[in-house]
Amino acid sequence: MYELRTPVKVSEAVNRVMNHKKKGEKEFIELMEAGDRYLAEDIVADHPIPPFDRSPLDGFAVRSEDTENADSTHPVQLEVVETVGAGHVAKGPVKPGQAIRVMTGTVMPDNTDAIIMFELAKEFTQEDKTYIEIKRPFKAGDYVSKKGEETKQGEVVVRSGTKITAGVIAVLATFGYHRVPVAKKPVIGIYATGTELLEIDDNLQPGKIRNSNAYMIISQIRQAGGEPKYYGKLKDDFNLCYNAVTQALNEVDALITTGGVSVGDFDFLPEIYNRLGAEVLFNKIAMRPGSVTTVADKDGKLLFGLSGNPSACFVGFELYARPWIRSYLHSGKPYVETVKGKLTADFPKPNPFTRFIRSKVEFKEGKVFASPVGMDKSQVVTSLAYTDALVAVPGGSRGYKSGDEVDILLLTSEGSENPLKDPAKSRDEKL
Numbered sequence: 001m002y003e004l005r006t007p008v009k010v011s012e013a014v015n016r017v018m019n020h021k022k023k024g025e026k027e028f029i030e031l032m033e034a035g036d037r038y039l040a041e042d043i044v045a046d047h048p049i050p051p052f053d054r055s056p057l058d059g060f061a062v063r064s065e066d067t068e069n070a071d072s073t074h075p076v077q078l079e080v081v082e083t084v085g086a087g088h089v090a091k092g093p094v095k096p097g098q099a100i101r102v103m104t105g106t107v108m109p110d111n112t113d114a115i116i117m118f119e120l121a122k123e124f125t126q127e128d129k130t131y132i133e134i135k136r137p138f139k140a141g142d143y144v145s146k147k148g149e150e151t152k153q154g155e156v157v158v159r160s161g162t163k164i165t166a167g168v169i170a171v172l173a174t175f176g177y178h179r180v181p182v183a184k185k186p187v188i189g190i191y192a193t194g195t196e197l198l199e200i201d202d203n204l205q206p207g208k209i210r211n212s213n214a215y216m217i218i219s220q221i222r223q224a225g226g227e228p229k230y231y232g233k234l235k236d237d238f239n240l241c242y243n244a245v246t247q248a249l250n251e252v253d254a255l256i257t258t259g260g261v262s263v264g265d266f267d268f269l270p271e272i273y274n275r276l277g278a279e280v281l282f283n284k285i286a287m288r289p290g291s292v293t294t295v296a297d298k299d300g301k302l303l304f305g306l307s308g309n310p311s312a313c314f315v316g317f318e319l320y321a322r323p324w325i326r327s328y329l330h331s332g333k334p335y336v337e338t339v340k341g342k343l344t345a346d347f348p349k350p351n352p353f354t355r356f357i358r359s360k361v362e363f364k365e366g367k368v369f370a371s372p373v374g375m376d377k378s379q380v381v382t383s384l385a386y387t388d389a390l391v392a393v394p395g396g397s398r399g400y401k402s403g404d405e406v407d408i409l410l411l412t413s414e415g416s417e418n419p420l421k422d423p424a425k426s427r428d429e430k431l
């Protein structure tokens with residue numbers, strides 16, 4: 001006899017998982033290794049940017065008051081007394097009637113307050129001295145890049161929980177972070193269960209299939225920012241599975257299993273959670289695929305029991321494991337980002353439960369479009385190759401037509417601060 005399970009809504013299942021979220025510790029790593037990690041501290045400017053008044057152009061640094069009366073009929077001539085490149089500091093202060101030739105990035109010489117770009121100054125030589133002629137006045141501050149105009153000292157420039165992109169790396173380097181405070185990656189164990197599973201280099205045999213889920217999950221964990229620890233595959237044998245799960249739990253921050261979580265005679269995960277005394281957060285979700293997704297907590301460690309069906313396994317990971325991993329990484333945007341967009345094809349199947357249709361997203365002329373990819377069944381693996389979005393359609397709907405507005409979950413976006421909502425029925429379906 002199998003137990004009757006009570007399905008929870010998708011949003012409720014996400015909530016229950018996130019009620020058990022944990023924040024990873026902080027660790028310091030080399031800047032060169034920090035790409036795609038998550039900041040574990042606010043980055044505060046310990047100096048202004050720019051750190052000094054500087055020239056944003058190749059030109060001449062002048063005292064603006066010397067140019068006050070310049071016009072095309074009464075040009076002003078200034079003697080060029082020095083040439084300074086970026087990285088150098090002018091030797092002396094500029095006296096009335098003098099100018100200094102400076103390159104882009106050079107600190108403003110003392111007494112100068114304006115920059116005249118090369119193109120606006122006529123240069124000439126007279127008796128071994130160089131002069132410039134200017135035919136218009138310049139104001140104090142003209143073309144000067146002011147100290148702190150970009151960032152003031154003490155400003156928070158990047159918030160803790162931000163994913164470290166190339167741009168963040170530039171900021172970290174600017175402020176001298178050769179060691180970067182990042183959130184420690186959660187170690188996520190993976191076990192694939194199923195007597196039918198072959199290694200990927202095995203030839204097919206009657207009744208057997210290759211284990212694709214484990215490798216898919218490893219990749220999903222990496223993309224979410226976690227550290228996968230692959231333990232291999234297990235035959236459907238209760239004691240073998242129970243011991244393996246118990247052992248692995250000692251070594252990981254969370255454990256993902258695939259398969260064996262439904263109501264079949266050889267689906268042992270439910271009894272394993274029971275025997276472990278784990279708190280089962282839910283064991284049925286009102287969604288397809290992935291209705292059997294089960295999550296349990298054993299002494300503060302989460303066990304994600306993902307379905308054996310590849311598409312159900314994929315979706316279960318994205319909806320429940322990914323936000324947990326992202327919040328472990330301190331991400332301020334742990335949830336999957338949802339946008340409104342249009343379906344590009346009919347999806348005539350009625351939906352008793354919320355359905356996540358594997359899709360490919362496109363942005364055209366400022367609008368978002370999602371095209372379902374391939375067969376929409378839990379068992380399917382090949383359509384996953386083209387999936388970068390999920391179209392969420394609500395339970396109880398009659399099916400959808402091309403052009404209908406739907407919720408689109410963007411799997412390659414950094415994420416959202418807003419928890420995933422259950423998709424709402426369209427207005428005409430409610431009538």
Ligand SMILES: Nc1nc2c(c(=O)[nH]1)N[C@H]1C(S)=C(S)[C@@H](COP(=O)(O)OP(=O)(O)OC[C@H]3O[C@@H](n4cnc5c(N)ncnc54)[C@H](O)[C@@H]3O)O[C@H]1N2
Binds near residue numbers: 193210211212267
């Ligand atoms: N009587 C019922 N039967 C089933 C129900 C139900 O409610 N009542 N739910 C169905 C749904 S929905 C799903 S989803 C599956 C879930 O099954 P399990 O999570 O227990 O997974 P398995 O039984 O172990 O395998 C299912 C399927 O997936 C293949 N598989 C398993 N592991 C892998 C892997 N690592 N790589 C690739 N493919 C894998 C396996 O061979 C099976 O074909 O249960 C339904 N049944």
Ligand code: MOO
Binds near residue numbers: 289293312378
């Ligand atoms: O629980 Mo399922 O709907 O075939 O994945």
Ligand SMILES: [Mg+2]
Binds near residue numbers: 261262263266
């Ligand atoms: Mg099963």
